Amino acid sequence: MAKPTRQITIDPVTRIEGHAKITIHFNDQGAVEDARIHITEFRGFEKFCEGRLVWEMPGITSRICGICPVSHLLTSAKAGDDILAVEIPKTAENLRRVLNLAQWVQSHALSFFHLSAPDLLLGFDAAPEKRNIFGLAEAHPEFARKGIRLRKFGQEVIEDLGGRKIHPVYAVPGGVRAPLSVETRDKILAGLPEAYDITSMGLEYIKAFIETNHGKLDVFGNFPSLFMGHVTAEGALEYYDGFLRVVDSGGNIVADMLDPKKYNDYISEKVEDWSYLKFPYYEPLGYPQGNYRVGPLARLNVCSHTGSPKSDKELLVFKQMAGTRNVVLNSFYYHYARMLEVLFALERMEELLTDPDTVNQEDYRARAFSNKPHGVGACEAPRGTLFHNYTVGRDGVIKHVDMVIATGQNNLSMNRAIRQIAMHYISDPETEITEGILNRIEAGIRCFDPCLSCSTHAIGRMPMQVQYIGPDGTPLRTKRR
Amino acid sequence: MDKIRLATAWLGGCSGCHMSFLDLDERLIDLHGRAEVVFSPVMDVKRYPENVDVALVEGAVANSDNRELLETIRANTRILIAFGDCAVNGNVTAMRNGIDRDEMLKQIYGDIGKELGRSIYSPLPVLEETVLPINKVVTVDAFLPGCPPHADLIWHVITELLEGRIPILTEEQLKYG
Numbered sequence: 001m002a003k004p005t006r007q008i009t010i011d012p013v014t015r016i017e018g019h020a021k022i023t024i025h026f027n028d029q030g031a032v033e034d035a036r037i038h039i040t041e042f043r044g045f046e047k048f049c050e051g052r053l054v055w056e057m058p059g060i061t062s063r064i065c066g067i068c069p070v071s072h073l074l075t076s077a078k079a080g081d082d083i084l085a086v087e088i089p090k091t092a093e094n095l096r097r098v099l100n101l102a103q104w105v106q107s108h109a110l111s112f113f114h115l116s117a118p119d120l121l122l123g124f125d126a127a128p129e130k131r132n133i134f135g136l137a138e139a140h141p142e143f144a145r146k147g148i149r150l151r152k153f154g155q156e157v158i159e160d161l162g163g164r165k166i167h168p169v170y171a172v173p174g175g176v177r178a179p180l181s182v183e184t185r186d187k188i189l190a191g192l193p194e195a196y197d198i199t200s201m202g203l204e205y206i207k208a209f210i211e212t213n214h215g216k217l218d219v220f221g222n223f224p225s226l227f228m229g230h231v232t233a234e235g236a237l238e239y240y241d242g243f244l245r246v247v248d249s250g251g252n253i254v255a256d257m258l259d260p261k262k263y264n265d266y267i268s269e270k271v272e273d274w275s276y277l278k279f280p281y282y283e284p285l286g287y288p289q290g291n292y293r294v295g296p297l298a299r300l301n302v303c304s305h306t307g308s309p310k311s312d313k314e315l316l317v318f319k320q321m322a323g324t325r326n327v328v329l330n331s332f333y334y335h336y337a338r339m340l341e342v343l344f345a346l347e348r349m350e351e352l353l354t355d356p357d358t359v360n361q362e363d364y365r366a367r368a369f370s371n372k373p374h375g376v377g378a379c380e381a382p383r384g385t386l387f388h389n390y391t392v393g394r395d396g397v398i399k400h401v402d403m404v405i406a407t408g409q410n411n412l413s414m415n416r417a418i419r420q421i422a423m424h425y426i427s428d429p430e431t432e433i434t435e436g437i438l439n440r441i442e443a444g445i446r447c448f449d450p451c452l453s454c455s456t457h458a459i460g461r462m463p464m465q466v467q468y469i470g471p472d473g474t475p476l477r478t479k480r481r
Numbered sequence: 482m483d484k485i486r487l488a489t490a491w492l493g494g495c496s497g498c499h500m501s502f503l504d505l506d507e508r509l510i511d512l513h514g515r516a517e518v519v520f521s522p523v524m525d526v527k528r529y530p531e532n533v534d535v536a537l538v539e540g541a542v543a544n545s546d547n548r549e550l551l552e553t554i555r556a557n558t559r560i561l562i563a564f565g566d567c568a569v570n571g572n573v574t575a576m577r578n579g580i581d582r583d584e585m586l587k588q589i590y591g592d593i594g595k596e597l598g599r600s601i602y603s604p605l606p607v608l609e610e611t612v613l614p615i616n617k618v619v620t621v622d623a624f625l626p627g628c629p630p631h632a633d634l635i636w637h638v639i640t641e642l643l644e645g646r647i648p649i650l651t652e653e654q655l656k657y658g
């Protein structure tokens with residue numbers, strides 16, 4: 001007799017940044033039919049920011065997320081620069097970049113060492129009560145301590161510049177609030193050697209892990225898609241400014257030198273009837289062919305080179321290890337890409353800190369009133385491309401806000417990844433669904449390092465499905481928007 | 482004496498308070514030596530355990546999931562600490578309180594808006610009409626303000642508790658934002 005239709009819920013998804021549940025859906029034969037990630041949070045930033053001043057927006061929107069507040073701070077300040085119609089001083093740009101790179105280090109270290117390393121070092125099947133940073137510190141004290149110190153380095157640079165580690169009010173429309181002294185610069189430079197060491201350790205670790213587990217990682221979201229990220233005019237890796245490039249799964253450039261301010265022209269959002277989150281796609285290819293991934297893996301796939309020697313060398317190794325000269329399709333490689341990006345962040349930070357324009361310059365903030373009714377800011381955030389789009393009145397009072405968030409753009413891919421993992425590990429209806437299998441499905445989500453605090457900032461246009469499930473687990477009816 | 486059983490939880494917030502907790506850095510390892518962390522979003526424990534000595538609760542009560550978790554925490558915890566401004570006074574999470582909830586839901590979801598999360602079978606929580614600081618829902622034993630509270634202040638509070646004292650914050654330490 002066919003088993004009744006049933007559903008398993010993982011609630012809450014843990015060791016990710018935000019609130020979510022996963023459901024795994026089985027068909028009448030007892031095989032996995034689908035797996036979905038449901039976002040349960042709702043915050044309403046776009047709505048309650050109406051009526052605030054454009055100058056306040058960096059401080060308010062950084063509260064969208066405690067993990068990447070710097071990304072919202074900078075993107076908001078850039079939208080503000082646009083509204084003020086000013087060109088910010090070179091010093092301000094350099095300092096904003098350093099702040100951003102410091103966030104790269106702390107955010108990627110958090111994802112790699114604090115959240116995902118427990119799976120890698122202790123094993124996906126380790127006892128759940130040990131599978132965390134504390135368990136890691138017991139079993140591998142040196143590794144855990146170093147991971148903690150790498151994150152600390154990034155957080156301290158943010159504090160050195162912005163006065164605090166979380167929610168620094170440093171960037172403002174027009175520039176930054178304070179210059180950087182030679183002493184502080186030297187203090188940061190002194191911390192770099194250790195940060196490089198720890199990053200190499202992380203890189204070597206993830207390479208060895210991939211080598212050892214060769215073949216076992218092919219189901220962690222391994223599928224063709226487009227990739228999108230910022231590049232410089234020369235096609236090098238870029239986080240703060242530049243142009244957008246889209247490549248396909250064969251490594252062909254589909255679109256290049258796109259103006260990020262015009263994101264509305266080439267990114268559209270599809271409404272699926274079973275998720276709170278919208279599904280952005282690359283408009284010219286339609287839906288779902290226009291599915292693209294963003295974040296560390298995507299950025300390494302779209303850039304032709306990093307533009308800095310150490311990370312450029314590692315980029316070649318990265319592609320070799322994935323067995324391709326083109327783009328890497330396996331989402332498990334997000335972890336590897338993350339450590340490689342930390343290396344790049346440290347290199348760029350060092351270059352900027354030794355640039356005479358960065359230090360002790362008087363000119364770090366341009367001042368102006370609101371000169372344009374409309375402004376867009378775009379940046380790479382650790383998790384992918386971030387857009388803030390404001391409309392203001394003459395007095396700089398916000399009338400309308402639209403934001404496209406990094407994690408949201410990976411929505412379709414995250415769902416594809418967990419479906420792939422669930423179908424692989426529960427291919428046979430008789431399979432006993434162990435805790436380890438459920439953890440692998442969550443681990444599929446962790447590859448993307450989703451920041452759900454960010455994704456759920458929005459108020460508008462979120463599609464919805466409410467599924468009514470009977471006491472025995474049978475869905476009774478589904479109500480759609 | 483048995484180790485103190487410590488929990489951290491997040492309700493409606495930005496996770497910045499938890500990031501500040503992680504800013505304890507190497508002190509996290511010392512902490513783990515002196516206390517047992519039994520529940521936290523950085524761990525894989527899915528259900529709030531019984532018999533918790535101290536809980537740090539980030540975020541305000543913004544939906545029914547938050548409310549339910551907070552009530553479970555209260556019922557199973559000796560000392561409950563409002564951790565950060567959102568928990569203490571609602572802060573940024575409560576900025577939507579000027580907007581009518583049902584009107585907002587209708588604008589976004591159309592007619593189904595008013596039904597969201599209302600069925601006991603729905604996987605979605607229902608939004609609170611007004612976002613509430615946690616002491617409007619349960620009794621709170623101590624308040625630790627800041628957006629987020631500085632890691633040194635968190636450490637001060639935790640070490641006081643480990644010594645068996647209820648932490649008293651000086652005027653200097655009592656800062657919002």
Ligand code: SF4
Nearest residue numbers: 494495497566567628
């Ligand atoms: S108090 Fe501040 S840091 Fe803490 S959750 Fe609220 S907004 Fe985030």
